Amino acid sequence: MLTGKQKRFLRAKAHHLNPIFQVGKGGVNANLIKQIGEALEVREVIKVSILQNCDEDRDDVGVALSKGARAELVQIIGNTIVLYKESRENKQIKLP
Numbered sequence: 001m002l003t004g005k006q007k008r009f010l011r012a013k014a015h016h017l018n019p020i021f022q023v024g025k026g027g028v029n030a031n032l033i034k035q036i037g038e039a040l041e042v043r044e045v046i047k048v049s050i051l052q053n054c055d056e057d058r059d060d061v062g063v064a065l066s067k068g069a070r071a072e073l074v075q076i077i078g079n080t081i082v083l084y085k086e087s088r089e090n091k092q093i094k095l096p
Helices: 004-014 030-043 058-068
Strands: 021-023 045-050 072-077 080-084
Touching (some): 004 045, 021 030, 030 080, 058 072
């Protein structure tokens, strides 16, 4: 689990990022989770946007993505989710 200080640090890191995945009508599926897991291995912090045609609740989507990708849910703000997962191969972010 991340501390409040670590979450603040990651939110600041993610602020300038653009969402690289979108959750739409199909909702959360295995393929999306697999791709998010791979992206997290490379980038460590990513944003995912939830489209308006998504039937699922944004909190449920955030929990499903973080569980599926074994990542930390940093924040859900508006229709954007910020996820963090420490990279095994190329660590770039040093948490406080």
